[in-house]
Structures are given as C-alpha cells and as structure tokens.
Amino acid sequence: MLSWVVTFLVIALIAGILGFGGIAGASVEIAKAIFFIAVILFLVSAVVGLVRGRTRV
Structure with missing residues (x-):
C-alpha cells in the first residue's frame, strides 16, 4: 500500500x-x-494483535 503512496508522490x-x-x-x-489509510490499518x-496476545500451545 505504501508503494502506491510513493507512486503518487512521484507522479x-x-x-x-x-x-x-x-x-x-x-x-x-x-x-x-x-x-x-495505511497508518490507520x-x-x-x-x-x-496486542489484545489477542500470544496463545500457549
């Protein structure tokens, strides 16, 4: 997604x-x-990821 940002900035x-x-x-x-949008995602x-945490197997 960040490659799109760089592409539009070059354009x-x-x-x-x-x-x-x-x-x-x-x-x-x-x-x-x-x-x-990329930062929010x-x-x-x-x-x-922090809420789910690591599960023990």
Whole structure:
C-alpha cells in the first residue's frame, strides 16, 4: 500500500515540474489519503494483535 503512496508522490513531482498543477495537487491528495489509510490499518492491526496476545500451545 505504501508503494502506491510513493507512486503518487512521484507522479505529483513530475507533474509539478512540468507545470501541471492540478494533476500534481490531486496526486498529492490521493497519496496523503492512502498514507493515512495505511497508518490507520497498521494501528488497528497492532491493537488487535496486542489484545489477542500470544496463545500457549
């Protein structure tokens, strides 16, 4: 999922250099949204892992 963030940031950088401000802005917003979704999913999985704990076999 973080590879998508890097991809959109690279697209934003290239579009910004070439003067396509609208595409660059949209790419940055998409990258930020995907990044925050990834962080939230990571935190949720970390909390679930801590709550479940380790089971003894």
